[in-house]
Amino acid sequence: MLDFNTICEFSRNHCVAICAFLVPANLVATISTIILTAVRRPAAQVQRVATIGNLFAGVMIFHVITWFMVGVVMAPTYVLFILASTCLSVNCWAMAHPSSMVRLIRGLLALIGFNKQQLASNE
Template sequence: MFDFNTLFEFSRTNCLAICAFLVPANLLFTLQTMIFTGLRRPQPQVRQAAMLACLPALVMVFHVFTWWMIGVVMAPTFILLGLASTCLSINFWAIAHPQSMAHFLRALVLRVLSLVRRSGVELP
């Protein structure tokens, strides 16, 4: 029988190392999904990137739950859960409605470029 207590204790003991890996992994993998969606890559490729990006987000959710199980309810647990939830939401959006996400990303890029041009910064 698999002992979950050992896994939960490992998660809490190595919290710093786990979070040091999971936070950048969540951000980078989700950014990759957004880039693929914005560039209108084929749907199977976007779906594969989104599913890969969901893995570290789900691991982070379970990691936070191990802390909540022993009664540790602090700001970092809510911040990490918020990050994981945001990444999961973005990835599900890319899977469910890639056209609306691509439209939103293109509008966002155009808005940022117009603000940069208006500020006087020269772009290459």
């Protein structure tokens, strides 16, 4: 049976490999959630991708917490914690209230030069 201390040690011993997988996985899953929400895909599809993103973010938060438990307080731990927290927040937002996310995305696109005709032609 797996012991909590064993899991924490594994996490710290394989930090580079874990972070090399989790950082891109978090970013890809969260960006996919944002894109699927922006193009108004069915809620089930958005929730599926957001759940996978939340899983990656949760694992990264646990990984960072294992470093905090042994007293490692450095910039990379904070950066990874903020990244995971942001991804978790965005994924939860997309699942809980996708219409407000769509409004924000459309507003940002309008600010950078897309007009309503271009946005309407993509729907």
